[in-house]
Amino acid sequence: xxxxxxxxxxxxxxxxxxxxxxxxxxxxxxxxxxxxxxxxxxxxxxxxxxxxxxxxxxxxxxxxxxxxxxxxxxxxxxxxxxxxxxxxxxxxxxxxxxxxxxxxxxxxxxxxxxxxxxxxxxxxxxxxxxxxxxxxxxxxxxxxxxxxxxxxxxxxxxxxxxxxxxxxxxxxxxxxxxxxxxxxxxxxxxxxxxxxxxxxxxxxxxxxxxxxxxxxxxxxx
Numbered sequence: 733x734x735x736x737x738x739x740x741x742x743x744x745x746x747x748x749x750x751x752x753x754x755x756x757x758x759x760x761x762x763x764x765x766x767x768x769x770x771x772x773x774x775x776x777x778x779x780x781x782x783x784x785x786x787x788x789x790x791x792x793x794x795x796x797x798x799x800x801x802x803x804x805x806x807x808x809x810x811x812x813x814x815x816x817x818x819x820x821x822x823x824x825x826x827x828x829x830x831x832x833x834x835x836x837x838x839x840x841x842x843x844x845x846x847x848x849x850x851x852x853x854x855x856x857x858x859x860x861x862x863x864x865x866x867x868x869x870x871x872x873x874x875x876x877x878x879x880x881x882x883x884x885x886x887x888x889x890x891x892x893x894x895x896x897x898x899x900x901x902x903x904x905x906x907x908x909x910x911x912x913x914x915x916x917x918x919x920x921x922x923x924x925x926x927x928x929x930x931x932x933x934x935x936x937x938x939x940x941x942x943x944x945x946x947x948x949x950x951x952x953x
Contacts, residue, residue, distance in 0.1 A: 735747060735748060735902055735905065737753075737754075739754070739755050739756035739757075739760050740754045740755060740760075740764060741755055741756075741760035741761070741763055741764045742756065742760050744756045744760075750823065758827035758828045758830075758831050759828075761824070761827045762827065762828065765824075765825065779818070779821050779822065779825060779826065779938055779941065782814065782817050782818045782821050783818055783934070783935065783938050785814050785817075786811075786814035786815055786817070786818045786931060786934065787931065787935070789807065789810045789811045789814050790811050790814075790815070790927045790928075790931045792807050793807055793808070793811060793882075793883060793884050793923060793924070793927060794882060794884055794924070795882075796882070796883050797881055797882065797883070798871060798872055798881045798882060798883050798885075798886065799881065801871065804871075804883045804886075805865050805866060805869070807883070808865065808869065808883065808886075808923060809859065809865050811923075811927050812852055812855050812856050812859070812865075813856060815849070815852055815927065815930045815931065815934065816849070816852055816853050816856045818934045818938070819849050819852075819853075819930075819934060822934065822937050822938065822941070825941075826937070826938070826941040826942075828942075829937050829938070829940040829941040829942070830937045832937075832940060833933065833936050833937045833940055834846070834937075844917065844929070845929065845930075845933045846913075847913040847916055847917040848913070848917045848918070848926060848929050848930055849930055849933075850909065850910045850913035850914075850917075851888075851910065851913040851914035851915075851916075851917045851918040851926075852918070852926070852930060853910050854907070854910035854911055854913065854914040855868055855914065855918070857907065857910070858894060867889070867891060868888055868889055868891060869886055869887075869888065869889060869923075870886060870887045870888070870889045871883075871886050872885045872886050872887070882924075883923055884922060884923050884924030884927075885922055885923070885924065886922065886923050887920060887921060887922050887923075888914070888918040888919050888920065888921060888923075888926065889919060890915060890919040890920065891914070891915075891919070893908070893911050894907070894911065896908065
């Protein structure tokens with residue numbers, strides 16, 4: 733059965749694209765934000781600093797050596813957090829820019845980006861619960877391959893579906909969707925490929941946000 737809910741702005745019934753969606757359209761979300769959070773300034777500020785933190789962290793991935801596993805897992809965990817934070821900030825405060833960049837992509841490209849981000853949200857949820865990040869990562873051999881000992885050459889492991897019985901039916905459905913996205917778009921793929929794709933899309937969406945100047949976004953690269 734489809735998950736149907738009422739828009740908090742206009743009351744229209746809609747099928748949400750995300751688990752915590754509260755509005756039927758970007759226009760309703762923007763209108764609600766203007767009425768309740770005092771305009772775009774707060775969202776712009778949050779986006780600037782979160783883009784900067786995400787960019788700094790994903791850049792660090794290219795410099796961390798595979799031999800330093802404790803630091804490697806710490807940086808990957810931070811990258812998961814910041815990518816999903818920027819994604820959530822854009823969806824909440826700049827939905828028009830976010831959806832506009834998605835709409836400009838071909839259907840296969842759009843599906844790839846959306847499922848990559850959903851897969852990273854799955855990782856975030858799992859490591860924020862009881863799972864260990866190491867369960868999701870297959871470290872590469874130091875000094876081999878094109879990455880030559882860099883953690884960007886490590887891959888995501890295929891993992892079994894987590895137990896979801898403790899979640900309500902709606903939560904089970906959303907987490908199952910995220911798990912399938914993980915298996916399809918992350919498992920078997922490298923850290924460099926995954927975070928590179930996610931960060932590229934998010935920076936492009938941020939650059940199209942009207943409240944963000946080009947200089948602000950450039951500073952976060």
